[in-house]
Amino acid sequence: MISPGGIIGVLGNGQLGRMFALAAARLGYRVWCYGPEVDSPAGRVCARDFAAPYEDLDRVRDFARQVSAVTLEFENIPVETVSAVAEIAPLRPGELPLYIAQHRRREKEFLNSHGIPVAPFRVVHSLDELTTAAQELGLPCILKSAGFGYDGKGQARITAPEQIAAAWETVNVTECVLEGWIDFTREISVLVARDAHGAAVTWDPFENRHVGGILDLSICPASIPDELQQQARQLAVRVAESLELVGLLCVEMFVTRGNELIVNEMAPRPHNSGHLTIEGCVTSQFEQQARITAGLPLGSTALRQPTAMVNLLGERWEGGEPNWSAALALPGVSLHLYGKEEPRRGRKMGHLTALGVTAEQAAKLALEARERLKLR
Numbered sequence: 001m002i003s004p005g006g007i008i009g010v011l012g013n014g015q016l017g018r019m020f021a022l023a024a025a026r027l028g029y030r031v032w033c034y035g036p037e038v039d040s041p042a043g044r045v046c047a048r049d050f051a052a053p054y055e056d057l058d059r060v061r062d063f064a065r066q067v068s069a070v071t072l073e074f075e076n077i078p079v080e081t082v083s084a085v086a087e088i089a090p091l092r093p094g095e096l097p098l099y100i101a102q103h104r105r106r107e108k109e110f111l112n113s114h115g116i117p118v119a120p121f122r123v124v125h126s127l128d129e130l131t132t133a134a135q136e137l138g139l140p141c142i143l144k145s146a147g148f149g150y151d152g153k154g155q156a157r158i159t160a161p162e163q164i165a166a167a168w169e170t171v172n173v174t175e176c177v178l179e180g181w182i183d184f185t186r187e188i189s190v191l192v193a194r195d196a197h198g199a200a201v202t203w204d205p206f207e208n209r210h211v212g213g214i215l216d217l218s219i220c221p222a223s224i225p226d227e228l229q230q231q232a233r234q235l236a237v238r239v240a241e242s243l244e245l246v247g248l249l250c251v252e253m254f255v256t257r258g259n260e261l262i263v264n265e266m267a268p269r270p271h272n273s274g275h276l277t278i279e280g281c282v283t284s285q286f287e288q289q290a291r292i293t294a295g296l297p298l299g300s301t302a303l304r305q306p307t308a309m310v311n312l313l314g315e316r317w318e319g320g321e322p323n324w325s326a327a328l329a330l331p332g333v334s335l336h337l338y339g340k341e342e343p344r345r346g347r348k349m350g351h352l353t354a355l356g357v358t359a360e361q362a363a364k365l366a367l368e369a370r371e372r373l374k375l376r
Contacts, residue, residue, distance in 0.1 A: 001295035002068045004028025008293055009063060010042065011035065011085065012073030013049065015338035015348065016270050017042030019278070020073060023286035029294060034063045041339040042073070054081040064088035071247065071293045074269055075101045092293045093247035097268035100243065104177045105146045107266065114242045116235070117262050119254075120180035127168045130178060134164055137180040143167045146175040155213065182262050184254035188222045189273045190236035192249045193288040193298055200240055202233040203281060203301040206273045207359075208252075214346060217366070218273040218309045219359045220280060228259055235261055243268070248289050250274060272311070272348070279334050279353045280307030305355050308362035310370045312350040314343035322373035327352065332362075333369045 002008065008024055010017045013035030021031035021042055030047040033040070036054060043049030052059040054077055061084050064070060069090040072082075075098050082098055085091055100110045111118050122133035123146070134141055139161070145154030156167035168176075187208045194200040207222035208215055222229065236251040243249070250271035254262040274285040283291075283299030291299055316322050328335055337350035352369050356362030 002029070002293075006030070006294070007032055007047070007067045008290065009034060009067035009070040009085075009089065010046075010073055011054075011070060011077050011081070013037050013040035013042035013046075013051070014073055015041045015340075016073035018045055018338060019275075019336070020071070020270065020286045020289055021046045023284060024290035024294075027287065027290055027294070027296075029290060032063070032067055034060065039341075044339050054078050057081065057084045060084045061088060069293050069295075071289055072098075072269060075267060090293075092289075093243075093245050093249075093268045097243045097245050097247070097249070101266055101268050103147050104144055105175065108177060110242070111239070111263055111266075114238070116239055116242070117260070119182050119262055119264070122178045124176050124178055125174060127165060130168050130176070131164055133178045134158060134161070137178060140181045142179045142181065143171050144177050144179065145171050145173045146177055147173070153213070182254045182256060182264075184256055184262070186222070186224070186255050187252065187264070188224065188232060188255060189218075189250050189252045189271060190232050191271060191274045191277070191285055191301075192236045192240040192245070192251065193285075193292060193301070194237075194240045194245050194247070194249070195292050195298055196246050196295065198241075199298060200237050201298050201301050202236055203274070203277060203285075204303050205229050205232045206276065208273050212346070214311070214313070214348075215272045216311055217363060218276055219363045220276055220303060220307050221359055223359065224255060225259070228255065228261070232261055235263070239263070239266060247292055248285060272351075273309075275336065275351050276307040276309040276353050277301075278336070279355060280304055306357065306359040306362045307353060307355055308359065308366040309351050309353045310366045311348055312337075312352065312370065312373075313345065314347040314349055315345045316349070316370075316373055317343035318345075319374065320376075323375045324373070326372035326375045327369040330354070330365060330369050330372070332356065332365060 018041040032048040033042040034050040205222040277284040332355040354366035
């Protein structure tokens with residue numbers, strides 16, 4: 001165990017690292033962050049900020065020698081960087097979850113090999129292979145870049161044969177994964193926390209709604225039967241155990257019209273949908289991450305009351321400074337801004353959470369608070 005007062009390192013200096021540092025500080029830890037951005041969201045709240053490229057392995061090793069353990073805020077960190085850290089300091093999660101989650105082909109093949117239900121898929125390397133795969137899977141289908149895709153980037157939906165060539169040009173990489181279309185009623189995500197002794201806990205499933213490929217609204221609890229909630233929790237734990245995960249894992253799933261669960265993606269880190277746990281749960285995803293990294297016992301994941309979260313993207317600033325007072329005048333609404341200087345369309349600048357008597361009421365309140373930001 002790392003005693004409070006110790007130093008925990010985090011790879012990545014964006015908003016997830018920022019919220020982790022704030023949670024760890026409440027437990028008494030000092031957090032140092034490492035990432036390429038100068039004057040970063042995490043760097044503004046961390047005790048020390050190593051602003052340097054991930055490829056500078058000498059600097060990475062120097063960072064790792066000065067901390068007691070290292071966690072991370074996102075999975076798309078070069079493998080060489082992660083390996084250099086793991087040589088020196090305990091890394092939570094380990095290298096295997098990162099290696100698998102960084103690449104859609106590896107992710108799909110790993111899940112498939114462990115009996116985890118996924119959408120039918122084909123790996124394609126050329127337009128000819130894509131055309132054949134689309135014929136095999138049928139239309140509609142989704143073409144995704146094999147590596148480094150997030151928030152709908154590197155994806156193209158194909159609904160007609162004449163769209164195949166354009167989709168290949170749009171994604172524009174040499175290795176892709178083509179996924180068959182899943183007829184789903186809703187999207188959910190399940191967060192798992194697993195410690196070094198193999199103990200695992202999950203939060204209640206979150207129901208997620210996306211706009212333009214970017215998460216827009218998350219609600220907890222999800223509006224699915226209790227039995228299906230339990231199945232989703234068990235499925236997420238199976239994935240975590242298969243990865244030998246020590247840390248956090250978010251497993252995104254589709255719920256089909258037949259109430260079956262299909263795993264879509266996974267992320268071995270805190271997740272956007274889990275931001276509602278800060279106000280909504282006894283232990284937030286970020287405090288849990290700090291507990292696991294420091295070797296403390298897992299905290300309770302119980303839901304305090306129904307909660308919803310809405311993202312604030314850069315376009316909210318296009319008409320001028322948002323009306324924060326109007327939004328925060330609503331009881332039960334909380335604001336989290338990430339300390340980013342430049343608002344851009346599609347850029348996550350912050351989020352609002354709202355507490356309610358029911359999940360529907362919480363969602364309505366969160367959406368109303370966001371609409372109030374437009375008031376002048």
